Amino acid sequence: MEREVFEAILRQGESTTVEFKRCGTNPGPDALETICSFANRNGGSLFLGVTDNGEVTGVPSANLLEIQRNLINCTYNPNLFNMPPSLEFESIEYDDRSVLRVWVPPTQGVFRFKGRVYDRVADADVVLKTDSQISSLYLRKYTVFTEQHIFPHLRMEDLELPLIEECRKRAVLRRPGHPWGQMDDFELLRSAQLYMRDIETGAEGFNRAAALLLGKPEAVLAACPAYKTDAVFRKDDPDRYDDRATVRDNLIIAYDRLREFCAKHLPDPFYLEGDVRISVRDIVVREVVSNTLIHREFTSPFPAKLVIDDAGLRTENASRAIFEGRLTLADFNPMPKNPIIANFFTQIGYAEELGSGLRNLEKYSKPFLGADPALREGDVFVTQIPREIELVPGSHPAESMKETTRLAILALLEERGSLSASEAAGEARVTAKTAAKYLKGLVAEGLAEPDGNARTRRYYRTGMMR
Structure with a gap:
């Protein structure tokens, strides 16, 4: 996390998605209560080594790894949590002090810590005690998302099993000691909430997210008949295309295919960050492609589009909009469209936390194609990276x-x-x-x-x- 972003969070203070806590050699039980409440709301960041008023006191650097292990062990302890919420860790060095950021991504399921259901209200962790409060939480968690629809007859053999091993390796490479490294395939899928039980109907099995992420072509088609992404490159004639790819593969394969299509048809300007060259094209394309695949309504018949032409790079995909209008970094309040899929992408390094993608687009779109990005929410979510840097005339x-x-x-x-x-x-x-x-x-x-x-x-x- 960049220093200015961290300082802005310190100034803003605690909120629905931010919590500060002091921490010595190990976090206290109140940190686990916050993790539970974040998991039951919209996710959030717990900063260990910061006081309630935003003063950075730090945590002992020698204990950073032990604190992470302790939190993972606690969340996987069935005597503490009914199911393990996902956790991501980031060490922040600030004025010779270490702060540990624990990010809890939004996800499906209702989490309990020591038998209690915690929810995040403003900047407080609140215990839900009445049946009506808990019922409202279940309603909020289970009726918004279509990715959790269970297909009782979807089987392991309907999934691309070698992809599971690839995803396990990517998760462990990204975070050594990742719990997936010690799980068999089925345990991994259950941990990622791709295999679940519907507490309302009693149905149990793999869900739509599992089919979309890892399914063989016939499983993807059965789970989402209308799913596809049309990738088009237009050079001269706006009514025709010079290259096209219709992508119906599962999301892991689709991610690679769409990135390759963009790399084939987009320039990669020389750009130094400090004294290191980075690929602004790869950063922008990664965010645009992952956003297109993760944050869409897969049951909609509207096909997703990725278009490269003289105007720049544009994507369109069906959405369940909470509001309509242009998104900016100043007023962006990220809401998960498919938290199970988003969390899986995060675990394997294909995406980051909600909101980070917009920050990367704001930072790198101008050095990439010469203009700031434009994102518009609505029934169709549109991402536009305008092109103001001209290519060599007449060139590909x-x-x-x-x-x-x-x-x-x-x-x-x-x-x-x-x-x-x-x-x-x-x-x-x-x-x-x-x-x-x-x-x-x-x-x-x-x-x-x-x-x-x-x-x-x-x-x-x-x-x-x-």
Whole structure:
């Protein structure tokens, strides 16, 4: 978390989604009450090492890992929680003090801590005692989302089982010690709430989220007959397309296919964050694609669209809108459309917490295509990344990307004086073979001079060779 974002949270103070707590070697029971209440409301961030008035006191750095283990063990203890809420951790260094942020994503299910149901009201954790209060909570949690619809005859063999192992590896790579690493496939699916029991009807089995995330094509089609994403690239004629992909795969496969489509047709400008080159295209595309796949109403017949043309990058998908109008970072109050799917994407690193995507779009859209993003909520949710940076006239975006890479390597050579192909590859995010090709091109242009054999060759700025 960036310092200015953290300081803004400290100034704003505790709220429905923010709680501060002091913490020594281990968090107290009140931290677990907050986790329960966040899980029963819209999720939230618990900051350990901060007083109620926003003063950063910190937690012992040596105890950060032990605190995380303690919280995970407590949430997976059936004597404390009826089912484990998902947790994400982030260590924040602030003025030589460590703060541990515990993010509880919004999710399905009603959670109990020591047999009590906690809800988040303003900045307080409130115990729900009456039947009417608890019934209202069940109503709020279970009637809004269609991803939790159970298909009793959906079986393990209807899922892409190798994908489960891939997702387990991604979760463990993202967070060493992730509980999924010790679970078998069925335990993992149950933990991710892809297998559940409807307490109203008694139905038990895999739900629509399971079919959408991991299903084989026939399972995806059976669970959501209208589901698809049309990806279109238009170069000249607005009434036709130059490339098109109709994506009906499960969401894990669809995520990769749509990102590849965008990488094929969008430029990747040279951009340094500090002294490190990052791909603003990859960041923006990641947020746009994950948002399109996660936050849509899958039972709607409206097909999702991803369009790349002279106007920029645009996505459209059906939504269950709480309000209509343009979203801005100042007034954005994130509400989950499909919390089970969103949480699964978060666990494997395909998405982050609600609201972080908009912050990334606000930060990186302008260096990507030259303009700020525009997001509009309604029955159809629209994300527009306008293009104000012109491509080379008459060129295909891939040609512009080649020129961008050439300029990036040239800029590195100007900055450092000399480069090897492997050094250029790491900075320009291309293969060593590709980097060598561009460096040889600079030699042909008289902008660089080679030195050494094929294994040790370095390229120097013209006139700088030792």
